[in-house]
Amino acid sequence: MKNIRYSTIKGNSAGYLALLALLGAIAGAGLVAAFMMEHYGHFITGMNQQIVWGTPHVFAVFLIVAASGALNTASIASVFGKTAYKPLARLSGLLAIALLAGGLTILVLDLGRADRLIVAMTYYNFKSIFAWNIILYNGFFLLVAIYLWTMMDPTKTQYTKVAGFSAFVWRLILTTGTGSIFGFLVARLAYNEAIMAPLFIVMSFAFGLAILILVTMAACKWTGRPLGDALLRRLKNLLGVFVAGTLLLLLAYHLTKLYITQYHGVEAFILLNGGVYTQLFWIGWMLLGSLVPLAILYHPSWGRNRSLIGFASVLVVLGGLAAMYVIIIGGQAYPLLIFPGKEVASSFSDGIINSYTPSLVEFVLGIGGMAVALIIVALALKVLQFLPESLADEVVDPHHK
Amino acid sequence: MDKKTNPTDQARRRFFGQVAAVASLTVAPGIILQQVAHARAPELPASDRQRWGILINTNKCAEGCDACVTACQDEFGWGPDSPNEKHSAPNQKAQWIRKVKLTDKQTGHVQTLPLMCQHCEHPPCVDVCPTGASMKRADGIVLVDKHICIGCRYCMMACPYKARSFVHEELHDQKVNAPRGKGTVEACTLCVQRVDAGRQPACVEACPEQAMIFGDLKDPESAISRELRERGGEQIRADLGLNTGIRYQGL
Numbered sequence: 001m002k003n004i005r006y007s008t009i010k011g012n013s014a015g016y017l018a019l020l021a022l023l024g025a026i027a028g029a030g031l032v033a034a035f036m037m038e039h040y041g042h043f044i045t046g047m048n049q050q051i052v053w054g055t056p057h058v059f060a061v062f063l064i065v066a067a068s069g070a071l072n073t074a075s076i077a078s079v080f081g082k083t084a085y086k087p088l089a090r091l092s093g094l095l096a097i098a099l100l101a102g103g104l105t106i107l108v109l110d111l112g113r114a115d116r117l118i119v120a121m122t123y124y125n126f127k128s129i130f131a132w133n134i135i136l137y138n139g140f141f142l143l144v145a146i147y148l149w150t151m152m153d154p155t156k157t158q159y160t161k162v163a164g165f166s167a168f169v170w171r172l173i174l175t176t177g178t179g180s181i182f183g184f185l186v187a188r189l190a191y192n193e194a195i196m197a198p199l200f201i202v203m204s205f206a207f208g209l210a211i212l213i214l215v216t217m218a219a220c221k222w223t224g225r226p227l228g229d230a231l232l233r234r235l236k237n238l239l240g241v242f243v244a245g246t247l248l249l250l251l252a253y254h255l256t257k258l259y260i261t262q263y264h265g266v267e268a269f270i271l272l273n274g275g276v277y278t279q280l281f282w283i284g285w286m287l288l289g290s291l292v293p294l295a296i297l298y299h300p301s302w303g304r305n306r307s308l309i310g311f312a313s314v315l316v317v318l319g320g321l322a323a324m325y326v327i328i329i330g331g332q333a334y335p336l337l338i339f340p341g342k343e344v345a346s347s348f349s350d351g352i353i354n355s356y357t358p359s360l361v362e363f364v365l366g367i368g369g370m371a372v373a374l375i376i377v378a379l380a381l382k383v384l385q386f387l388p389e390s391l392a393d394e395v396v397d398p399h400h401k
Numbered sequence: 402m403d404k405k406t407n408p409t410d411q412a413r414r415r416f417f418g419q420v421a422a423v424a425s426l427t428v429a430p431g432i433i434l435q436q437v438a439h440a441r442a443p444e445l446p447a448s449d450r451q452r453w454g455i456l457i458n459t460n461k462c463a464e465g466c467d468a469c470v471t472a473c474q475d476e477f478g479w480g481p482d483s484p485n486e487k488h489s490a491p492n493q494k495a496q497w498i499r500k501v502k503l504t505d506k507q508t509g510h511v512q513t514l515p516l517m518c519q520h521c522e523h524p525p526c527v528d529v530c531p532t533g534a535s536m537k538r539a540d541g542i543v544l545v546d547k548h549i550c551i552g553c554r555y556c557m558m559a560c561p562y563k564a565r566s567f568v569h570e571e572l573h574d575q576k577v578n579a580p581r582g583k584g585t586v587e588a589c590t591l592c593v594q595r596v597d598a599g600r601q602p603a604c605v606e607a608c609p610e611q612a613m614i615f616g617d618l619k620d621p622e623s624a625i626s627r628e629l630r631e632r633g634g635e636q637i638r639a640d641l642g643l644n645t646g647i648r649y650q651g652l
Binding site for chain 2: 038040041042043047048049050052053111112113114116117119120123124125127128129130131133134181184185186187188332336337338339341342343344345346347348349350354355
């Protein structure tokens with residue numbers, strides 16, 4: 001491999017400024033939405049006493065999961081020694097930090113008392129997986145920052161491998177923690193499964209890589225930097241493996257639930273008669289978010305078409321958001337089993353499917369967090385050397401013919 | 402020989418008698434309260450020598466009666482008669498206690514019961530709370546510290562009884578018993594302010610059928626312990642192993 005040359009992007013074109021302005025407007029709208037929720041209270045959202053985590057959490061958890069997955073490309077280069085991925089390692093680390101920052105921004109701004117963030121940082125209940133996640137998120141920022149430093153400071157490159165390994169192990173623990181937020185919930189029939197942790201890890205591989213592919217394609221195209229077919233082919237094949245891996249773990253999850261009579265109700269709800277949740281599961285997550293991308297990515301001719309690879313990546317991202325909606329909101333919509341064997345009725349939505357209509361403020365807060373992540377990426381590319389000057393095949397892979 | 406009582410002795414007897422009466426009147430209420438209701442002095446912390454609980458006889462709980470619910474609403478200032486939560490949609494309003502109607506799927510047998518925080522010995526809400534705002538007192542009462550609750554709602558996700566509520570808007574004219582706060586989570590406190598003063602929870606006091614017995618589960622001679630020993634009582638979702646402080650008969 002030739003020496004990879006990195007450089008900052010100029011960042012003074014009309015397109016760049018327009019992009020920043022657009023993202024800034026979305027992020028600003030997100031802040032306004034958060035302020036309104038803080039000022040008036042959560043009654044202006046669609047969230048209620050039964051669906052306590054709503055659309056903001058769909059975006060937040062998606063971004064947090066994708067963040068750890070975005071680091072994968074760097075890990076493959078540093079930990080597993082695949083040099084072909086090395087040119088993307090810096091961008092991979094940057095995306096990991098940016099996506100996590102975007103996700104956490106949403107999560108924090110949705111809190112009932114966002115002004116008490118300092119309390120969350122100073123009072124810890126170590127039996128809470130949530131408290132552990134706060135430590136894991138902060139540690140992730142720190143480790144990835146150090147990892148990036150060892151990659152970007154020529155005098156520190158001897159530490160890259162150990163920093164990369166630490167960040168890799170940490171990210172696996174982090175996503176285990178994110179999945180376990182749901183896995184540890186004893187009361188909810190849709191959660192309460194150890195497989196939530198590995199399921200979230202393999203989903204993170206897919207979502208993070210899809211975003212990395214899209215950002216790489218966009219950054220190269222808009223800055224006129226070459227992007228070779230060989231590298232893109234590696235990435236898209238890997239994306240296909242991760243999407244298929246998600247399907248495998250999801251199959252194990254549902255087969256387990258389907259086998260156990262107690263879960264037949266919740267399975268029927270998600271898979272058969274859950275209305276919007278069933279549609280999002282089959283059409284959003286399975287068909288558009290998994291099967292169509294797989295068909296594109298592994299098709300002999302479609303899989304070579306750049307636009308279609310980009311399209312497949314977009315579908316994986318949208319499928320990921322659908323997945324989060326089904327898991328987070330669908331999982332809460334199905335009633336708790338408080339009195340087995342009884343029909344239950346009360347003034348507090350016992351025994352019925354809980355209703356939830358997402359509100360505009362929640363959606364705007366969610367996409368605001370996404371915009372925050374992309375603003376961080378756009379600004380970082382301008383001030384530090386994250387992006388290789390060329391990702392052409394002959395630069396990336398010396399054996400390329 | 403006639404034994405005449407010395408007038409000085411009579412005065413002394415009267416004096417001692419009066420002293421004894423005054424002393425009894427002063428000390429007795431304290432002793433009786435301690436024995437009967439275990440009231441605790443304000444400066445003393447809650448003790449694990451007690452475990453407070455309620456036993457609810459569902460056979461006595463009348464369908465259509467919601468005296469326990471309205472008593473709780475009056476005590477803590479929530480519900481339709483409160484001046485608060487007027488902006489919140491019906492499914493956004495807090496409910497600390499609710500009447501639940503159960504119909505057996507096999508037999509069609511109908512029963513009703515009040516459902517609130519079950520004051521678990523191993524509360525999932527306390528386990529999951531990141532800041533420790535969700536906490537259990539030494540005497541088994543599960544509470545939320547409103548000062549360190551950040552409003553993440555993870556406890557609501559974790560509670561197997563849906564006992565907790567989130568406050569969706571600003572509140573005014575609150576009751577002093579338990580200040581509530583926008584953006585924080587709340588639930589039945591087992592009327593901790595009454596219990597600490599040696600009184601019964603509002604719901605127990607209000608039940609016209611005397612279907613609820615409040616007391617110390619650790620005191621073998623308390624009415625609740627005797628009733629549980631003699632006639633038994635079940636926990637809701639006993640399979641979860643949470644050892645709830647609220648028990649039911651006739652489930």
